[in-house]
Amino acid sequence: MKKTQNVTIKGTKDGLTLHLNDTCSYEELKKELDRKLSNSSRVQEEQQLLSVKVKAGNRYLTQEQQEELKDLIRQKRNLIVEDLETNVITKEEAERERQETEIVPVAKVIRSGQILEIVGDLLLIGDVNPGGTVKATGNIFIMGTLKGIAHAGFEGNDEAVIAASVMKPSQLRISDCINRAPDQVPDEENRVMECAYISDNQQIVVDRLQVLMRKRPNLTRFEGGL
Structure with missing residues (x-):
């Protein structure tokens, strides 16, 4: 009977990909990984640095085990x-991921001095008055007038967006980028x-809503985006 390989090494134009068996014991996996990398002719012959991608499949690896495998390869x-x-x-x-992708609807007016902060995408049905602030780890959608501060992706999500029915903010923030209010704002009509x-x-751009279909095609789970 053919013995199952716990580690499969595949060469690519970018380096090596290591496929790890997710049914064997962790100790067996480590031993075979060490042996195969030591015997790999490409590892021995290549003088330049090789990039390695590791695919562990359905095996759960603690942070300590991940670092141990990385050290073994390095x-x-x-x-x-x-x-x-x-x-x-x-x-x-999983719970954190669910929260971060969830749309949280809120129906209220954010008045001066008030701060609304949520995990996930914010759907605000109401206005953000001057002096008010809305923050979300994901996107911010405002069905109303934005005259205060909006900060999307505040935990470092550069792909986050801000949308409003009327965009007249005192300040826009996305991740670590900041855009102050323009000196002149067109008439609301x-x-x-x-x-x-x-x-x-790496600059915040304000544009028509329709551009998001092209700029952020993965914004929604629905086919075709927005």
Whole structure:
């Protein structure tokens, strides 16, 4: 009977990909990984640094185990670990991911001095008055007038966007980028729903809502985006 390989090494134009068996014991996996990397002709012959991607499948790896595997690979003189992927996450990580992708609807007016902060995407049905602040780890959608401060992706999500029926903010923030209010704002009669996003040159751009279909095609789970 053919013996199951616990580690499969595949060479790519970018380096190596290590596929790890997710049914064997962790100790068996470590031993075979060390042996195969030591015997790999490409690892021994290559003089330049090789990028390594590790795919652990359905095996849960603690943070300590992940670091142990990375250290084992780095001990080989020309290997650099670029990524370690596993399909398994903890309940806490799953709950956090659910919260971060959830749309939280709020119907109220955010008045001066008030701060509304949520985890996930914010759907505000109401206005943000001057002096008011709304913050979200994800996107911010305002079905009303934004005259205060809006801070989307405040935990470092550069892909987050801000949209409002009337965009007249005192300040826009996305991740670590800040955009103050423009000196001149067009009349409300001529305005359509607008959005703000971080451009390729790391500047916050305010544009028509329709551009999000092109700029952020993965904004929704529905086919075709917005």
